[in-house]
Amino acid sequence: MSTSPAETADQDRLSESEYRDRLRELPPSAKLVAKVLEGDSPLSQGGLADESLLPDRTVRYALNRLEEEGLVDSRYSFKDARKQVYYLTI
Template identity: 50%
Template sequence: MQDVYTGRIERLSPSVKLVLKVLEYKGLMTQKELVTESYLPPRTVRYALTILKKEGILEERLYFKDARQCLYGIKTPGQGELISNFACGVV
């Protein structure tokens, strides 16, 4: 994982760190895939994704196979809002 996020990651809860680690190993995933891979309840995964988004670590993309879902991944430092036009679940 990039050293840029190290300070932010240290203070996160274990479940959020687990979701982050799954994304690091597997790449872009839907929420359902994260639930399956992490063995965490859907509500916990949703909470982890919310926290990672607030920390600026999470990248969201539209899942073209099913527009009701998003793909989640780790944002590359300096990426900015490159995909903001395709982001989903904007708060």
């Protein structure tokens, strides 16, 4: 018995409480980036820097931490395949 890609994606998604527990342990910059993504997702790294008013380097660090925790994932942009966009996994 195999699972469809949609079922696999649903299984990979975090519950709201898991998301909050993992986010609680992260630095303030990662929390701010996650909050921006809650309201306006998906966004590129540059878009996140513009929306959060954080430096690019800080956004990059925050995204790395969020990805390590499994809270954020990325894909290539449909509008510009040279850019990656980031979205929450909840």
